[in-house]
Structure formats: structure tokens, C-alpha cells
Amino acid sequence: xxxxxxxxxxxxxxxxxxxxxxxxxxxxxxxxxxxxxxxxxxxxxxxxxxxxxxxxxxxxxxxxxxxxxxxxxxxxxxxxxxxxxxxxxxxxxxxxxxxxxxxxxxxxxxxxxxxxxxxxxxxxxxxxxxxxxxxxxxxxxxxxxxxxxxxxxxxxxxxxxxxxxxxxxxxxxxxxxxxxxxxxxxxxxxxxxxxxxxxxxxxxxxxxxxxxxxxxxxxxxxxxxxxxxxxxxxxxxxxxxxxxxxxxxxxxxxxxxxxxxxxxxxxxxxxxxxxxxxxxxxxxxxxxxxxxxxxxxxxxxxxxxxxxxxxxxxxxxxxxxxxxxxxxxxxxxxxxxxxxxxxxxxxxxxxxxxxxxxxxxxxxxxxxxxxxxxxxxxxxxxxxxxxxxxxxxxxxxxxxxxxxxxxxxxxxxxxxxxxxxxxxxxxxxxxxxxxxxxxxxxxxxxxxxxxxxxxxxxxxxxxxxxxxxxxxxxxxxxxxxxxxxxxxxxxxxxxxxxxxxxxxxxxxxxxxxxxxx
Amino acid sequence: xxxxxxxxxxxxxxxxxxxxxxxxxxxxxxx
Numbered sequence: 001x002x003x004x005x006x007x008x009x010x011x012x013x014x015x016x017x018x019x020x021x022x023x024x025x026x027x028x029x030x031x032x033x034x035x036x037x038x039x040x041x042x043x044x045x046x047x048x049x050x051x052x053x054x055x056x057x058x059x060x061x062x063x064x065x066x067x068x069x070x071x072x073x074x075x076x077x078x079x080x081x082x083x084x085x086x087x088x089x090x091x092x093x094x095x096x097x098x099x100x101x102x103x104x105x106x107x108x109x110x111x112x113x114x115x116x117x118x119x120x121x122x123x124x125x126x127x128x129x130x131x132x133x134x135x136x137x138x139x140x141x142x143x144x145x146x147x148x149x150x151x152x153x154x155x156x157x158x159x160x161x162x163x164x165x166x167x168x169x170x171x172x173x174x175x176x177x178x179x180x181x182x183x184x185x186x187x188x189x190x191x192x193x194x195x196x197x198x199x200x201x202x203x204x205x206x207x208x209x210x211x212x213x214x215x216x217x218x219x220x221x222x223x224x225x226x227x228x229x230x231x232x233x234x235x236x237x238x239x240x241x242x243x244x245x246x247x248x249x250x251x252x253x254x255x256x257x258x259x260x261x262x263x264x265x266x267x268x269x270x271x272x273x274x275x276x277x278x279x280x281x282x283x284x285x286x287x288x289x290x291x292x293x294x295x296x297x298x299x300x301x302x303x304x305x306x307x308x309x310x311x312x313x314x315x316x317x318x319x320x321x322x323x324x325x326x327x328x329x330x331x332x333x334x335x336x337x338x339x340x341x342x343x344x345x346x347x348x349x350x351x352x353x354x355x356x357x358x359x360x361x362x363x364x365x366x367x368x369x370x371x372x373x374x375x376x377x378x379x380x381x382x383x384x385x386x387x388x389x390x391x392x393x394x395x396x397x398x399x400x401x402x403x404x405x406x407x408x409x410x411x412x413x414x415x416x417x418x419x420x421x422x423x424x425x426x427x428x429x430x431x432x433x434x435x436x437x438x439x440x441x442x443x444x445x446x447x448x449x450x451x452x453x454x455x456x457x458x459x460x461x462x463x464x465x466x467x468x469x470x471x472x473x474x475x476x477x478x479x480x481x482x483x484x485x486x487x488x489x490x491x492x493x494x495x496x497x498x499x500x501x502x503x504x505x506x507x508x509x510x511x512x513x514x515x516x517x
Numbered sequence: 518x519x520x521x522x523x524x525x526x527x528x529x530x531x532x533x534x535x536x537x538x539x540x541x542x543x544x545x546x547x548x
Contacts, residue, residue, distance in 0.1 A: 195526040293530070417543055418535045432526070439528045443535070467538050469531075497538040 022060045029053040054105035061087055062112040069116045070123035077120050084113050085140055092148045096155055113137045184238035187231045192431055197224040199438035233369040237352060240376045247380050251406040252292035255284050258319060261296050265303045274307060275314035284321050288328060290403035294377050299332060301370040302397045306336040313337025328403050335396040341389040349387060350375050419444035422464060426456040427471040427501055436469060453477030460486055460493040471501045
């Protein structure tokens with residue numbers, strides 16, 4: 001392009017020769033840079049060549065200005081000056097991130113600018129204002145130098161700001177992760193004493209004869225249950241945040257699960273004068289494989305909310321299941337006739353620690369995290385939880401989860417047979433042993449307690465047990481080692497089922513449980 | 518996290534786990 005324009009001033013031969021040399025220099029520069037990028041351990045010669053190329057291309061480009069300055073054609077020196085000034089500004093902006101490249105590429109243009117007035121005077125000694133070129137050139141060089149310094153400072157400030165922002169982001173992420181881990185640990189640690197309080201309160205309630213003492217025991221139990229719910233929510237959320245929440249995949253009776261869940265909420269609905277209607281339960285498949293406990297957790301949350309926020313009318317649960325490829329999509333729609341939600345409330349409903357949820361939680365109890373956890377659980381189960389609502393028109397929560405069709409587990413003996421079972425509890429923690437003992441006693445079981453894997457093996461050699469509740473992590477011989485040794489031996493309890501402690505949801509088959517799936 | 522710590526106990530889960538395991542054991546014995 002430039003060559004075409006200069007054609008007028010310099011003649012075709014010189015112009016095209018210049019264009020060819022300049023194009024060759026640029027091609028060479030690109031080739032050298034490409035080679036350097038492909039070779040991380042490039043030779044010194046190659047690196048020096050790449051460093052020298054900006055200066056060489058500048059020398060070639062700027063050379064064009066000299067004949068222009070010397071040309072008697074009108075405006076040719078002006079054009080030469082403009083070419084050099086433009087090239088100088090260009091190399092400063094393009095190479096601004098690297099000082100050495102800037103100096104290397106700018107130096108030839110500065111030198112050309114300094115010698116240009118000589119060329120102009122030598123060629124046209126009588127031209128008017130030839131001396132004025134000196135001032136113009138000096139002014140231009142100083143201006144460009146100041147602009148380059150300003151640009152460099154601005155770029156440095158920007159880089160420092162970026163680095164500082166990145167450092168702060170990293171610190172904030174670390175702080176959030178540490179806080180999450182801390183919340184998870186505290187929640188976990190607090191649940192144990194609460195379990196002991198609950199078990200103790202239940203025992204007290206059944207043992208004391210006086211009505212006043214029973215009431216106090218009930219109060220302790222209710223408060224403990226409330227605390228456990230809050231802590232469970234916090235623990236669930238921190239697990240979900242950390243991506244450590246896993247869902248089970250085991251056969252369960254879907255119809256029975258729905259019936260049990262709804263039965264739990266009938267008294268609350270009845271107490272508020274609400275109708276709790278169920279539609280479609282009869283058309284559900286009976287046995288499916290999925291996570292029944294998590295499904296119940298989500299449905300409990302939806303039903304609890306629906307009953308909590310509905311003053312009159314009904315809560316309707318519509319249940320459907322449809323085939324989707326080789327799986328089933330189970331859907332539960334919980335619709336209420338309550339006060340409903342505004343668009344803004346709907347938008348903020350699934351935001352954890354939202355002020356709106358906190359206010360509602362303060363007013364109605366709960367952690368305000370239930371819906372957040374429910375939606376995450378629904379997504380973990382291959383589905384989603386959505387809501388549609390309008391103020392005064394009630395709310396409609398739609399839960400979808402994916403399950404698989406499953407066969408009814410064979411050979412299921414009827415009736416609960418746990419009363420009087422011979423249970424060995426192995427746990428190194430005294431509070432755990434005591435809490436499990438209290439819970440088991442409420443089932444009519446009087447367990448044998450062992451504080452270590454070694455002690456458990458001794459007992460297993462001398463006594464018959466039906467099942468063992470084993471803490472997996474213990475100092476010394478842990479649960480896995482103890483189980484391995486038991487299975488490897490030929491003692492009377494060699495094939496005893498082992499339930500890891502804390503207990504997990506029921507196993508998929510009747511085989512002994514050793515770990516969570 | 519420290520392994521040597523107390524752990525939560527959920528009575529309903531414990532009951533469910535025991536029932537299932539004991540029922541399966543009884544069924545195997547019957548077979």
C-alpha cells in the first residue's frame with residue numbers, strides 16, 4: 001500500500017525494491033519467531049536473531065524516508081516525516097509490553113528523524129523553512145518519549161492491579177474453603193453430643209413416671225431434634241459445596257416410600273385444617289433403584305414448606321413416573337394454596353444464605369437452606385427442582401429424579417426381627433459407644449461393647465453375634481483390618497454381617513456390608 | 518479430619534440397616 005503511494009515520488013524501481021526487501025524481512029522475522037516458539041531450548045544465536053529483527057525491520061522501513069526528505073517534489077519531505085512519526089508511534093504501542101523490543105524497534109526511527117534534516121538541507125539548500133525541520137523533529141521525539149513513558153507506567157500499574165486482584169481472589173477462595181471445612185467439622189462434631197442428648201432424653205422420657213419430668217425430657221428432645229436438623233442442613237450444604245455428597249443406588253419400594261413420607265405429614269396438615277391430597281401413587285412402579293433417603297429428604301422439605309406456608313386449603317402431591325430410555329423419570333409436584341411467592345422471591349429462593357431466606361427461617365424455624373440442598377440433591381439424582389408461583393395463588397414445586405426399574409429383592413422375611421438381636425458395637429470413642437447403646441436399647445437390643453478392633457476379635461472368638469456395628473476408623477487395628485482378620489479366620493462369627501459405623505442406609509442385598517457403595 | 522472423633526448416629530438409619538441385615542440373614546437361614 002505504502003509502496004503504491006510512494007511510487008509517485010520515488011519511481012517504480014526503487015519503490016518495489018524497498019517493498020521486496022521489507023516484505024522479506026518481515027517473513028524472516030515471523031519464521032524466526034515461529035522457530036523460537038517451537039524450541040523452548042533455543043540456541044543463543046536464534047534468540048539474538050529474534051531480538052535483532054525489530055531493529056532490522058525498522059531500519060528497512062525507515063530507510064524509505066531518506067529519499068523522501070531529499071526529494072524536490074512538493075510534500076515529499078512532509079510525507080517522509082509522517083511515515084517516520086507513524087512508524088515510531090506504532091513500534092512503541094505494539095512493543096509496549098517489552099522495553100528492550102521497544103528500544104530496539106524505535107532506535108532506527110529516532111536516528112532517521114535526527115539525520116532527516118541533514119538530508120533535506122543537503123538536497124534542497126535553498127528550501128524555505130529547512131531549518132524548522134530540526135525543531136519539528138526534536139519536538140516529535142520528546143513528545144513520543146513522554147508518551148512512551150506514560151504508556152509504560154499505565155501498563156505497569158494495570159499489571160500490578162491485576163496481580164493484586166488475583167492475589168485477593170486466591171485469598172478469598174482459600175478463606176471460603178477453610179470456612180467450609182470448619183463448618184463441616186464443627187457440624188460433624190456437634191452432631192455426636194446431640195445424638196447422645198436425644199438418646200438420653202428419649203430414655204428419660206420413657207423411664208421417669210412424673211408428668212412434669214416427662215415434659216422436661218420432651219423439651220430437651222425437641223430442642224435436640226431441632227439442633228440436629230440445623231446441623232444436618234449445614235453439613236449437607238458443606239458436603240454439596242465441596243462436591244463430596246454421594247447418592248445411593250439401591251432398590252427400594254417407591255410406593256411404600258411415598259406412603260411413609262406422606263403419612264409423616266398428615267398430622268401436621270390435619271392440625272392446621274389443611275387437606276393433604278395424593279394423586280397418581282397407584283400408578284407408580286413398586287420397586288426402583290435410587291436413593292430413597294435423599295428422595296425422602298427432598299420431599300419432606302417440600303411438604304414441610306407447603307404446610308408451613310399454607311393457612312387454608314390443601315396441599316396436593318401429584319406423583320408420576322415415565323420411561324426415559326433405559327431409566328425412569330420420577331416426578332413429584334407439590335402444589336399448595338398458600339400465599340405464594342413474588343417474582344423476586346422465586347428468583348432468590350435457591351440462593352444459599354439469602355437475607356430473605358434468613359428472615360423466613362427466623363420467623364418459621366429451620367436453617368433456610370432446605371430448598372438449596374433439595375435442589376442440589378435433585379440434580380445429583382439426575383433431575384431438578386423447579387418452582388412456579390404467583391402472590392396469592394400458591395406455589396407449585398416440581399421435583400424430578402432419575403431412577404432405574406428394579407426387581408423386588410427376593411427372600412424377604414416378614415416382620416421386624418431386630419428385637420433381642422445379638423449385636424456387637426465396636427467403637428474407640430466412648431460417647432459413640434454409649435450413644436449407640438442407648439439407641440439400640442430403645443430397639444430392644446442390649447449390645448456388647450468393644451473399644452478396639454483387637455477387643456472385638458477376642459469377643460468374636462468367644463461369643464455368637466448376629467451383627468456387628470463397626471467403626472471403620474480407629475487407632476491401632478481399624479475396622480477394615482479387624483474385618484479382614486475375622487473373615488480370614490475360622491471363628492464362629494466368620495460370616496457375620498458388618499455394618500460400618502455410623503450406619504449407612506440399608507444395603508442393596510443381604511450380603512455383609514463393608515463399605516458404602 | 519481427625520478419625521478419632523465422635524460420629525453422629527441417626528436412629529432411623531441404624532434401625533433400617535439392622536432390619537435389612539437381620540432380615541436378609543433370616544432369609545438365608547430359612548433357605
